[in-house]
Amino acid sequence: MVGAEGGLDRAGAGDGAVRAAPPMWSSRLAFILAAVGSAVGLGNIWKFPYMAGTGGGSAFVLVYLGCVLLVGVPVLMSELMLGRMARKGPITAMASLGRRFGGTPAWGLVGVVGVVAAVLILSFYSVVAGWALAYVPKLASGTFAGADAARSAEAFGALLADPAGLFLWHSAFLLATVLIVMRGVRSGIEVAVTWLMPLLFLMLLVLVGYAAVAGDFARAAGYLFTPDFSKVTPELVIAAAGQAFFSLSLGLGAMLAYGAYLPEDVSIPRTAVVIAGADTLCALTAGLAIFPIVFAHDLDPAEGPGLVFVTLPVAFGGMPFGSLFGTVFFVLIVVAALTSSVALLEPAVAALDDRTRLGRVRLTVGLGAFAWLFGLLTVFSFNIWSDVQPLGDGRTLFDLIDWITANLMIPLGATLIAVFAGWVLGREAGRLELGLPPGAVHGLWLALVRYVAPLAILVIAWRKIVG
Numbered sequence: 133m134v135g136a137e138g139g140l141d142r143a144g145a146g147d148g149a150v151r152a153a154p155p156m157w158s159s160r161l162a163f164i165l166a167a168v169g170s171a172v173g174l175g176n177i178w179k180f181p182y183m184a185g186t187g188g189g190s191a192f193v194l195v196y197l198g199c200v201l202l203v204g205v206p207v208l209m210s211e212l213m214l215g216r217m218a219r220k221g222p223i224t225a226m227a228s229l230g231r232r233f234g235g236t237p238a239w240g241l242v243g244v245v246g247v248v249a250a251v252l253i254l255s256f257y258s259v260v261a262g263w264a265l266a267y268v269p270k271l272a273s274g275t276f277a278g279a280d281a282a283r284s285a286e287a288f289g290a291l292l293a294d295p296a297g298l299f300l301w302h303s304a305f306l307l308a309t310v311l312i313v314m315r316g317v318r319s320g321i322e323v324a325v326t327w328l329m330p331l332l333f334l335m336l337l338v339l340v341g342y343a344a345v346a347g348d349f350a351r352a353a354g355y356l357f358t359p360d361f362s363k364v365t366p367e368l369v370i371a372a373a374g375q376a377f378f379s380l381s382l383g384l385g386a387m388l389a390y391g392a393y394l395p396e397d398v399s400i401p402r403t404a405v406v407i408a409g410a411d412t413l414c415a416l417t418a419g420l421a422i423f424p425i426v427f428a429h430d431l432d433p434a435e436g437p438g439l440v441f442v443t444l445p446v447a448f449g450g451m452p453f454g455s456l457f458g459t460v461f462f463v464l465i466v467v468a469a470l471t472s473s474v475a476l477l478e479p480a481v482a483a484l485d486d487r488t489r490l491g492r493v494r495l496t497v498g499l500g501a502f503a504w505l506f507g508l509l510t511v512f513s514f515n516i517w518s519d520v521q522p523l524g525d526g527r528t529l530f531d532l533i534d535w536i537t538a539n540l541m542i543p544l545g546a547t548l549i550a551v552f553a554g555w556v557l558g559r560e561a562g563r564l565e566l567g568l569p570p571g572a573v574h575g576l577w578l579a580l581v582r583y584v585a586p587l588a589i590l591v592i593a594w595r596k597i598v599g
Contacts, residue, residue, distance in 0.1 A: 155317045156395050160395075162322045162326065163398065163403070164403060165325040166471075169329050169472065171411040172411055172414045173257075173381075173468050173469050176411065176415040177465050178264075179375065180418060181423065184419055185432075187368050187372065188368070189360070194364075195368060196375060196415075200380075201408075203580075206584070207546055209404045210549055213565045214549070215387065215389060216394045220486050221388075221484070222246055222479050227240025229552070233561070239548075247480045249383070250477070251499060255533070256534060261469035262300075264465035266301045267441065272455065276446065279445065279450075284442050284446045285442050295512055295514075298511045298515075309477055312324045313478055316492060317393055321474055332467045339457060346424075346428065352419070356420070385480075385545075388549075390475070390478070400565070401567070422440075425448070428447070429447045431443050431447060444461070477499060480499050510529065510533065513528035543593035546585075550586045
């Protein structure tokens with residue numbers, strides 16, 4: 133890789149192979165910012181608020197927090213651990229670890245599943261991020277000043293119906309992603325997140341402050357944090373568990389790739405808790421920025437996916453300085469999406485960089501071009517190909533790609549990561565890499581990664597597949 137330093141690959145040492153080690157994050161903070169940036173994205177700013185709204189607020193939040201601790205953190209620790217042990221891209225990492233501990237390189241298929249899923253997700257993720265990018269000039273120009281729900285819905289519908297506009301915003305967002313990743317770990321990803329993540333947190337705090345003054349903050353806080361166990365249903369548990377797990381970018385190879393750049397002296401358990409905590413904090417803060425505005429204008433918190441792109445513009449359009457803070461809000465979404473899209477592209481680049489001589493720049497451009505081209509299926513699924521419905525019931529090509537990646541590929545990859553870390557990797561090898569003392573803490577992690585996480589992931593996937 134670009135900027136690699138020589139060293140012995142520990143996972144391949146048994147094969148007698150010596151190759152350049154990957155570049156390292158310059159500091160623990162840089163890694164945490166990158167990993168949190170990977171986790172914090174559209175799922176936090178766009179999806180979490182509307183899922184909390186449709187899930188009854190506090191009931192959803194409580195289940196979400198429990199699932200982050202019991203499922204998300206153990207699998208996150210596993211991915212980071214395996215990445216650091218191998219010091220390679222996701223495919224080669226799992227193949228070499230599989231050969232070393234499981235007697236077969238076929239485990240490399242786990243990396244293949246994750247990498248392919250990441251590129252496919254990037255193809256439609258950039259289209260959705262393009263919606264937010266398109267809304268920045270709309271809010272800045274006062275398009276929604278005095279707008280009602282019908283006018284806001286019409287504006288969003290017009291955006292989706294315009295293939296040329298979606299093409300433009302999709303292309304612009306993916307180009308920004310490619311330009312960051314092609315510069316490498318330290319010069320590209322690390323520099324980007326060092327600026328973007330503090331900006332993201334700052335904008336979130338500004339929006340929360342604005343919501344506290346201009347919105348119904350007390351009602352929003354009660355809605356999110358006052359327990360209402362009567363609303364806890366099996367469907368809510370499945371939805372919250374799915375959001376908690378997939379919010380952390382697990383099963384895509386992103387944390388395997390980022391873990392490969394992690395210095396030896398960084399504690400994986402502590403770092404995993406910090407990443408999960410920061411990701412959850414961002415999601416809750418986004419709720420505190422959105423729901424006070426929703427309640428102040430007597431809007432529906434259970435609006436669903438249209439909460440951000442239809443409901444909130446109406447609220448911003450009727451508030452003092454609404455255009456300014458609405459612009460900040462959509463810039464925030466773009467920044468969050470960009471840090472996540474970088475983490476979707478990086479695993480594929482790292483995986484192929486291990487196995488070809490093309491170099492980072494060519495690989496990044498090539499993979500970015502593939503994601504861009506494949507993303508046109510999503511662009512056109514909202515307009516000229518909207519009548520192409522492979523799943524029936526109005527579900528388009530976009531829904532098909534989303535369904536395959538979310539319900540099949542990610543659960544499969546994440547389950548196999550947990551199985552490998554819990555069952556194939558030796559107990560002592562895992563304990564030493566994690567830096568855990570013998571005893572209860574290690575035993576708890578092992579139980580969670582062996583039994584709880586795989587079962588929870590499979591149940592979530594099964595319930596989503598069967599409907």
